[in-house]
Amino acid sequence: RYQQLDSVKDEIRILSLLPGRPNDAVETTISVACLDDDPYYEALSYVWGDSRPEFCRWIRVDGQKRWVTQNLWAALRRLRRTDEERKLWVDALCINQKDDVEKSHQVAMMSQIYSKTAMCLAWLGD
Numbered sequence: 001r002y003q004q005l006d007s008v009k010d011e012i013r014i015l016s017l018l019p020g021r022p023n024d025a026v027e028t029t030i031s032v033a034c035l036d037d038d039p040y041y042e043a044l045s046y047v048w049g050d051s052r053p054e055f056c057r058w059i060r061v062d063g064q065k066r067w068v069t070q071n072l073w074a075a076l077r078r079l080r081r082t083d084e085e086r087k088l089w090v091d092a093l094c095i096n097q098k099d100d101v102e103k104s105h106q107v108a109m110m111s112q113i114y115s116k117t118a119m120c121l122a123w124l125g126d
Contacts, residue, residue, distance in 0.1 A: 026059035046123035
């Protein structure tokens with residue numbers, strides 16, 4: 001599901017939030033980028049919220065259905081542009097949360113990830 005990251009090259013995943021109208025389903029793709037190449041992305045900071053199934057919504061990531069918290073779903077819908085994709089770094093989607101080694105390495109890189117972002121977006125909710 002996730003492409004392996006090269007920790008030596010300080011690779012991260014970047015979420016492309018595809019354009020859409022307000023009521024369209026959230027569609028995204030994920031690509032890998034090396035921080036040393038100064039990729040363009042905006043980092044999203046938000047409260048994860050309740051992850052119990054009854055409080056989650058689905059989005060599409062690389063064509064596959066993926067469940068995310070209501071709070072992240074709302075943020076992505078609101079931040080989505082109508083005419084062009086938006087490049088984001090979102091911890092819940094850009095880090096493989098089921099891989100403890102990767103998660104540990106990516107968390108250690110957080111200051112670098114946030115310092116290299118074009119902009120940090122803070123989502124406080126609707």
